[in-house]
Amino acid sequence: MAGPNGRQARIEALRQQIAKAQSFSARSDEVLFLGIAEVDACLNAGLARGALHEVAAADHRSIPAALGFLLALTTISLPKKGRGNPCVLWPFARQTHPFGMPYAPGLRFFGLDPSRIVFVRCATARDGLWAMEEGLHLGGIAAVIGTRAKAMDLTASRRLQLAAEQAATPVFLLRNHTDSGPSAAVTRWRVSPAPSTRDEFDFTKNARFRVALEYARGGKTGEWVMEWNSDAHSLRLSSALGDRAAGEDRAA
Amino acid sequence: MTTGGWHLAAVNSRAAALGLSAGDLLADVRARVPSLQTRAAQPEKDRAALVKLARWCTRFSPYVAPWPEKDERAGSSGLIFDITGCDHLFGGEAALLREAIASLKRLGFTARGCIASSMGAAHALAKFGGNFETIVPDGKNAEAIAPLPVSALRIPDKTAATLKHLGLKTIGHLLPLPPAPLAQRFGKLLNDRLDQALGRAGESFTPLLPHAPYRASMVLAEPISAQEHILKLTEKLFMDLAPVLERDGKGARALRLTLFRVDGETTELSIRLARPTRDAAHVVKLFSLKLDALVEELDAGFGFEAGRIDVTQADRMSPRQAAIAADPAFESEQKLSLLIDHLGSRLGLENVLRAHPRDTHIPERAVVLKPAARISPWDEEDLPIRPLLMLPCAEPAEVMAVVPEGPPRQFRWRDVPYQVAHAEGPERIRPEWWRDSESRTRDYYTVEDEDGRRFWLYRDGSYGTDARWFVHGVYA
Numbered sequence: 001m002a003g004p005n006g007r008q009a010r011i012e013a014l015r016q017q018i019a020k021a022q023s024f025s026a027r028s029d030e031v032l033f034l035g036i037a038e039v040d041a042c043l044n045a046g047l048a049r050g051a052l053h054e055v056a057a058a059d060h061r062s063i064p065a066a067l068g069f070l071l072a073l074t075t076i077s078l079p080k081k082g083r084g085n086p087c088v089l090w091p092f093a094r095q096t097h098p099f100g101m102p103y104a105p106g107l108r109f110f111g112l113d114p115s116r117i118v119f120v121r122c123a124t125a126r127d128g129l130w131a132m133e134e135g136l137h138l139g140g141i142a143a144v145i146g147t148r149a150k151a152m153d154l155t156a157s158r159r160l161q162l163a164a165e166q167a168a169t170p171v172f173l174l175r176n177h178t179d180s181g182p183s184a185a186v187t188r189w190r191v192s193p194a195p196s197t198r199d200e201f202d203f204t205k206n207a208r209f210r211v212a213l214e215y216a217r218g219g220k221t222g223e224w225v226m227e228w229n230s231d232a233h234s235l236r237l238s239s240a241l242g243d244r245a246a247g248e249d250r251a252a
Numbered sequence: 253m254t255t256g257g258w259h260l261a262a263v264n265s266r267a268a269a270l271g272l273s274a275g276d277l278l279a280d281v282r283a284r285v286p287s288l289q290t291r292a293a294q295p296e297k298d299r300a301a302l303v304k305l306a307r308w309c310t311r312f313s314p315y316v317a318p319w320p321e322k323d324e325r326a327g328s329s330g331l332i333f334d335i336t337g338c339d340h341l342f343g344g345e346a347a348l349l350r351e352a353i354a355s356l357k358r359l360g361f362t363a364r365g366c367i368a369s370s371m372g373a374a375h376a377l378a379k380f381g382g383n384f385e386t387i388v389p390d391g392k393n394a395e396a397i398a399p400l401p402v403s404a405l406r407i408p409d410k411t412a413a414t415l416k417h418l419g420l421k422t423i424g425h426l427l428p429l430p431p432a433p434l435a436q437r438f439g440k441l442l443n444d445r446l447d448q449a450l451g452r453a454g455e456s457f458t459p460l461l462p463h464a465p466y467r468a469s470m471v472l473a474e475p476i477s478a479q480e481h482i483l484k485l486t487e488k489l490f491m492d493l494a495p496v497l498e499r500d501g502k503g504a505r506a507l508r509l510t511l512f513r514v515d516g517e518t519t520e521l522s523i524r525l526a527r528p529t530r531d532a533a534h535v536v537k538l539f540s541l542k543l544d545a546l547v548e549e550l551d552a553g554f555g556f557e558a559g560r561i562d563v564t565q566a567d568r569m570s571p572r573q574a575a576i577a578a579d580p581a582f583e584s585e586q587k588l589s590l591l592i593d594h595l596g597s598r599l600g601l602e603n604v605l606r607a608h609p610r611d612t613h614i615p616e617r618a619v620v621l622k623p624a625a626r627i628s629p630w631d632e633e634d635l636p637i638r639p640l641l642m643l644p645c646a647e648p649a650e651v652m653a654v655v656p657e658g659p660p661r662q663f664r665w666r667d668v669p670y671q672v673a674h675a676e677g678p679e680r681i682r683p684e685w686w687r688d689s690e691s692r693t694r695d696y697y698t699v700e701d702e703d704g705r706r707f708w709l710y711r712d713g714s715y716g717t718d719a720r721w722f723v724h725g726v727y728a
Contacts, residue, residue, distance in 0.1 A: 061668070061705065064641055068728020071640070086584045089591075097641070099726045104607035104619045105638035106725070108630070114607040118588070118624045120595055121603040131595055134541075138594060140587025193704035193728075195673065203676060204637065207728055208704060230637075 030168055032077050036226070036237055044219035047187065049077065050168035052161040054148060054185040056175040058192035058210070063177070064099050065193040068110065069209045070172045072228045072235055074143050075111035077170045086142035088112065089135040091120040091128040093147065109207075111233035125149030129156060132171065136163040148173040148183070158184040188215040194225050194238070206230065208238055261293035265362070275409070299329075304516070305361075306331050306460050311512045311558040312352050313338040314467055315459040319375070320406060330378060332371060332457050341469075349385050359516045371457065372449030373397050376404035376423075393450050398424030405445040411438055423449070464562035466504070468492040475514050475555025479543050482511065482556065486539050489561040490532045503528025503569030509539055512558040519550065526592045526601050526625035528569040534590055541594050592624050601625075613681055615724065616642065636679060637698075639708045639725030646722035649709060659697040660709065665723045670701040678711075698727070 031046035040046050047053065053073065057066035074088060092101075104114035118141070122128040129152070132144050144164075148157075161184040164171045173185070194208035207230070212223045225238040258278035267288070272281055281288060302318045309316050309331055319332035335348060342348040345367050356363040366377035368388035373396060377386045380400045388396040397404065400423050403412040415438070420426055426434070426446060435443045447453035468489045476482060486509055497503060505528050511519045523538045543550060596604045605621040608628040612618055615638070652662040652669075659675035677697030684691075694710040701707075706727035712720045 064726045064728045065705075068640055071728070087588055099641040100643040101641065103639055103642040103725060104609070104630070105635060106640040106642070106727070108635070109637050109640070110728070114609075114619075114630050115627050117607065118592065119605040119607070119621060120599065121605060122599065127599055131599065134594060135591055138587060138591045140584045140591050193706075195702075195704040196700060196706065198674075204674070204698065204700070204706070
């Protein structure tokens with residue numbers, strides 16, 4: 001029997017083995033930096049480009065905020081202008097959504113050009129999954145936005161993750177807040193809204209989110225309040241909750 | 253059934269050799285040939301089999317159909333081909349006929365064929381001529397059909413029997429007779445049939461396949477079954493069509509690939525395209541994706557020995573197509589149009605969409621989803637911030653407290669109360685009076701609750717007792 005030191009060494013070796021098994025191609029051009037040091041550190045040096053990422057709302061009423069944060073991540077993942085102008089593939093279910101359909105003029109707030117989004121109306125979750133996979137296989141798109149159907153099992157999730165990896169194209173899935181099913185996603189976020197910031201004329205300027213990184217493969221979890229800058233198309237940390245928060249405005 | 257009891261619907265060659273023929277009473281025949289084996293006739297199945305065979309025969313000419321369309325007698329139908337312009341592909345009429353009959357023989361059919369300038373003559377000679385292959389030179393119809401029995405004219409049995417009684421046994425006997433008394437005695441049909449057989453009256457048939465403006469086909473020396481070979485064939489066929497399409501300023505919008513199996517089965521694959529194309533690589537890739545999806549179901553049997561591509565829909569397409577292939581934007585555009593067509597082929601092109609702006613300030617009308625082949629630019633001008641999600645229908649909100657002539661301070665929507673912490677507005681949107689006079693002016697406010705949830709609310713009508721509030725959209 002090995003002593004305490006031996007045991008320590010073995011655990012370390014196992015850890016390395018696990019890290020190796022979990023590691024995925026992490027070349028610099030295939031990693032997306034959110035540009036927030038604290039978050040990028042938790043993400044194990046950025047968000048993998050060719051990977052599956054899931055965003056869930058904290059509760060039913062936070063679904064719009066979760067979608068907003070998901071779109072912010074999508075915009076950050078898109079290649080900078082000048083390198084072609086590839087499209088985003090967005091399959092959606094035919095049936096009604098709790099808060100309605102994405103509104104093209106509203107997408108621009110998150111830096112997405114509505115003409116560069118190809119929506120695919122799907123009758124079933126299976127069709128939606130198929131459309132996402134085919135999009136990754138055939139290429140010609142820069143990112144995939146989708147909804148994680150309740151029926152998506154680990155196998156389907158792994159297939160999608162693999163397809164994303166092979167295509168070096170990110171897939172951002174909106175996950176139902178009650179969904180606790182297993183997933184092959186490399187990151188999982190949970191989002192609720194936070195009071196927005198205002199400009200000097202007291203007009204709403206930047207949307208803010210309370211974001212929890214619940215899982216990051218090879219990384220750490222964390223919790224932040226992030227602010228989407230709709231001019232710079234970037235996220236940054238909000239210094240503290242409550243600076244320029246709702247209370248002040250009401251008092252004003 | 254003229255007299256009671258069962259009749260023979262069709263006989264095989266051995267029964268025919270014993271002197272039996274279709275129409276005989278079963279009881280009589282049983283008495284003469286006690287060892288006769290019979291099966292119940294299945295006219296629908298016969299018909300279906302004939303249609304299937306006709307489909308397979310489209311390899312010889314795309315214009316083929318079971319014929320005559322109405323069976324005077326069960327099992328009397330054959331196949332009629334319009335071979336105009338097809339014979340040269342086989343090296344002449346004789347070679348085409350020989351190939352067709354030999355192919356049918358390989359499938360286990362005994363076939364007799366005739367090429368003539370009228371449908372009536374071709375039918376009469378194929379069915380009653382006794383030769384396996386007959387070719388009637390132009391203008392020789394009368395001589396060719398003269399020795400045939402009058403029943404070869406597709407006339408009712410009764411008429412044929414009466415003619416026989418009168419000693420008019422062959423078509424040759426009818427030819428010298430004046431038409432008017434003949435019509436008076438036997439009806440107009442007999443004269444019509446004679447005219448049709450002689451080519452004096454026109455006749456047409458409806459081909460099984462709808463007309464396709466562009467088609468190309470090829471018969472292979474060796475049957476193929478590997479997917480790569482099928483795709484090679486597809487490419488070759490489409491390459492034949494591309495120059496013709498280009499000459500006409502057209503591009504393919506819908507294509508059908510028909511593969512002819514050695515054993516008489518046919519397989520059809522159809523694709524639709526979002527935009528007209530003459531790009532063989534694009535078409536081949538789409539068929540390859542289609543084949544991938546079929547991989548389980550596609551049964552090549554002993555292989556495919558012929559193939560055809562029909563452009564079932566062609567649309568105008570400008571000749572310019574010389575985009576710079578080296579441009580990465582062009583390449584990703586190519587890939588995207590392939591993806592759109594591929595998704596559309598399974599989900600319907602009407603479900604692969606892009607948002608187009610519309611020139612209106614009514615929010616719910618400002619966007620329309622249209623098939624993704626078209627792109628409308630969204631101008632970059634500074635528009636007010638709009639909600640991320642819009643409700644399909646604005647939902648009533650119960651406003652509990654309101655700033656006079658201003659935004660609500662408290663409201664209840666979907667049974668949840670919200671305290672308004674911040675509000676912006678109003679943005680006044682007037683109805684388009686030329687569209688509907690019922691709508692009223694709306695005053696929109698963006699309101700944020702204490703948790704940071706933002707809503708797009710409007711007051712319908714001017715401020716007052718009849719004003720109602722609605723939630724129209726939700727911000728992220």
